[in-house]
Amino acid sequence: MPIQTKAYAAKSPTTPLEPFSFERRDPGDHDVAIEILYCGICHSDIHQARDEWGGAKYPMVPGHEIVGRVTRVGRAVRKFKAGDTVGVGCFVDSCRECPSCKKGNEQYCTGHVSFTYNGTEKDQKTLTQGGYSTAITVDENYVLNIPKGIPLEQAAPLLCAGITTYSPLRKWGVNKDHKVAVVGLGGLGHMAVKLAAALGAEVTVLSTSMAKEGDAKRLGAAYFASTKNEKTFETLSEHFDFIIDTVSAPHDLNSYLNLLKIDGTMILVGVPSEPAAVHAFSLIPKRRSLAGSLIGGIRETQEMLNFCAEKGIASDVEVISPQKINEAYERVLRGDVKYRFVIDLSTL
Numbered sequence: 001m002p003i004q005t006k007a008y009a010a011k012s013p014t015t016p017l018e019p020f021s022f023e024r025r026d027p028g029d030h031d032v033a034i035e036i037l038y039c040g041i042c043h044s045d046i047h048q049a050r051d052e053w054g055g056a057k058y059p060m061v062p063g064h065e066i067v068g069r070v071t072r073v074g075r076a077v078r079k080f081k082a083g084d085t086v087g088v089g090c091f092v093d094s095c096r097e098c099p100s101c102k103k104g105n106e107q108y109c110t111g112h113v114s115f116t117y118n119g120t121e122k123d124q125k126t127l128t129q130g131g132y133s134t135a136i137t138v139d140e141n142y143v144l145n146i147p148k149g150i151p152l153e154q155a156a157p158l159l160c161a162g163i164t165t166y167s168p169l170r171k172w173g174v175n176k177d178h179k180v181a182v183v184g185l186g187g188l189g190h191m192a193v194k195l196a197a198a199l200g201a202e203v204t205v206l207s208t209s210m211a212k213e214g215d216a217k218r219l220g221a222a223y224f225a226s227t228k229n230e231k232t233f234e235t236l237s238e239h240f241d242f243i244i245d246t247v248s249a250p251h252d253l254n255s256y257l258n259l260l261k262i263d264g265t266m267i268l269v270g271v272p273s274e275p276a277a278v279h280a281f282s283l284i285p286k287r288r289s290l291a292g293s294l295i296g297g298i299r300e301t302q303e304m305l306n307f308c309a310e311k312g313i314a315s316d317v318e319v320i321s322p323q324k325i326n327e328a329y330e331r332v333l334r335g336d337v338k339y340r341f342v343i344d345l346s347t348l
Helices: 043-049 152-159 161-171 187-198 210-219 231-235 253-257 298-311 322-334
Strands: 003-009 018-024 031-040 066-073 085-088 091-093 135-139 179-183 202-207 223-226 240-245 260-268 289-292 317-320 340-344
Touching: 003 135, 018 135, 031 085, 031 152, 043 322, 066 135, 066 152, 085 152, 091 135, 152 161, 152 187, 152 298, 152 317, 152 340, 161 187, 161 240, 161 298, 179 187, 187 202, 187 210, 187 240, 187 298, 202 210, 210 223, 223 231, 240 253, 253 260, 317 322, 322 340
Parallel strands: 179 202, 179 240, 202 223, 240 260, 260 289, 317 340
Antiparallel strands: 003 018, 031 066, 031 135, 031 340, 066 085
């Protein structure tokens, strides 16, 4: 029988999220039914609920930082059993046949990727609904094991903020020989600091808010600099091997590119609502690169979770009830959270 599910949903781009009920599918042979315990609030949830990126489908239940407990499994499931603590990230299926999927980079699937919400299932008709809900049913191949030792509410944001910053650090081989700047100290930025520091890099936080200096150093940064101070861009010119840009608001990329050494790379993981202008001379004279990175595949996400458990890393969170989702959205936009809101779904 279908699973009756309570949720909070956006019914339009201009109205607050409100209580919503719908049905999840009964687990098939390869499915895992999950009782959702916690779900993080990502800035992209706000962008999509308010249709700031276009293509929004309503009603929309956001949420792709999901931690829960397995309640049932299909008869062919071998990876999980009832009672296991598991996670679900930004997608719940992919074509499994394209080169990207075969390499374990399902996030770059060139067939059909089923995003956890505001997407469609493999039939490309049934809308996916996310983790601001009490239950979800997912194919076992897209479910992650949450290692013991990570508090469950602090594990939830790892499924997006954690892997979004871990993947480029691994892709570009960041290590103890590198100087890394993290632009912005929010949900993504605070994880970038923790992970880069754990990989041995010398980390500098670049922020508009001097009030975050103490937190930056507590999280693992060796240095902090204010980007409101024009001298910062002179002092740190050609200083960094890598820059992880986590900012979701419009800003001048050229100023930051000039902080890179020869052959340095700036990696975008934040998504502003407007395109940015980049001058060729910010790149050409020092053979710099401007790159982007999107979450990570299932295998890499599990690697990240295991790494976090080994290093004692988790997200800094503020746990809220579902009734405070709309208030939390406004606080995210004001930067008034340290550093990720997580919804306690047990109260829904």
